[in-house]
Amino acid sequence: MHDPIAQFLASTSEHVTDAEEEAFLLFSQDISTGNLGFVDSHAASVDVTIRGNEYTIHQSPSLLxxxxxxxxxxxxxxxxxxxxxxxxxxxxxxLWTHCLLSCASVVAELGCGISALVALAMAPSVQHYLATDQEYVRRVFRANLDANASVPSAPPASCKQISSKAKGSSRKSTSKHKQPTKAVTNITFTTLDWELDQPELLKGCIESKSESESGGHVHEDEGDEEDRGFDLLLSCDCIYNEALVAPFVRTCAEICRLRPAYAPSDEGASQPRRQPTICIVAQQQRAPEVFETWLRETLREFHVWRLKDDVLGDGLKLGTGYLVHVLLAREKS
Incomplete structure (x- = not known):
């Protein structure tokens, strides 16, 4: 029985096992330099193009x-x-070409910030997108969803095919007029305190929203056990302060362990009913000591891989000043 995660990792990633060695390798190279990483910290709004679609992102310089x-x-x-x-x-x-994501996937993001940009770009391709951050983010995050509601964004062709088979209706999955609506209505924002809140309650935010939209009833297949986990957990530039490392890593691990931990399977071994949660952590290279602290803490809880340049492309490859790692939770000792 093939292991799609193992195939994905073998073709896309370098296994990371030593925090000090990885930090030395990455920070001994020439990297792009600049400010802390803002696009324009003084502008009330900025225009961004993603996959040919233009977004207007409102900001709050005064709050910053x-x-x-x-x-x-x-x-x-x-x-x-x-x-x-x-x-x-x-x-x-x-993640799409190895069938680790589909339009039935549920995605969560930590530290989404006000932009809602990752949610807006990805939500049309998945079942639901749960964005989390502190409460101060909510108002501008919502404003950005509303401001970009009319931006068209078609899901991948493979997702359309899966959606047609799963839902029995090709009209819903191919209607261009429905896509902008989906991009907003299947995004939920909720607050998540990495030190105080309980990650196992996160998915309840989605279920509560679904119940209110369906008149209080959500159909569940008989015999299905409750799935409190996610197919994909994302974090984009949340690691810049050593004080945040421990609660951040702990939160990632607690969310990922709502699904089975990852263990490379032997030929013929039975697979868990649900796919382990794949965690993708993207970050800007800043202080090597903060990165090393994060990686050392992460390796205690996760198997870690760094994505290769040919997978990331020109925008995120080594030398750009950005890093992308894949995490899969270890069995809890």
Whole structure:
């Protein structure tokens, strides 16, 4: 029995086992330099193009410069976000070509910030997208969903085919007039405190929304056990402060362990009923000591791979100042 995750990893990634060695390798190379990574921290809005679609992203420069307790970095758009949104939503992304994602997938994001850009780019291709951050993000995040509701974004062709078979209706999956609506209505924002909240309750936010939209009743197949987990967990540029590393990694691990942990399967071995959660962490290269601290903590909880340049393309490959790693939760000891 083939293991699609193992095939994905073998063709796309380099296995990482040593934090100090990985940090030395990555930070000894020449990388692009610039400011902290803002697109334009003074503009009230910025225009961004993703896969040929134009988005207007509203920001809150005044909030960024405020003394709000708990941080304000999510108040503006960061340079890595459009690049990552372009890559993760592309029809050639290996998560799609290896059938690890489909239009039936449910995706969660940590530290989404105000832009909603990754959610807007990816939501048309999946069943539901759950974006999480602190409460101060909610108002502008919602404004960006509303401002970009009319941006067309077709799901991958493979997703259309799966959707037609699963739902028994090709009209819904191919109607261009329905796509902008889906891009907004299947995105949920909820707050998530990495130190205080319970990740196992996250999916309830989606179910509650679905119940309210369906008049209080959500159909579930008989015999299906409750799935509190996600197919994909994303994080884009959340690692910049050593104090945040431990709660961030712990939250990632707790969310990923809502699904089975990953163990490479032997030929003929039975597969778990549900696919392990794949976690993708993208970040800008800043302080090597912060990166090494993050990786050392992460390796305790996860198997880790770094995606290769030919998979990431020009926007995220080594030397651009950005890194993308794949995490799969270890069995809890």
């Amino acid at each position: 410069s405020s003394s709000r307790a708990g941080g304000t970095t999510g108040a503006v758009l960061w340079k890595i976000t459009p690049r990552f949104a372009e890559w993760i939503s592309s029809t050639t992304n290996p």
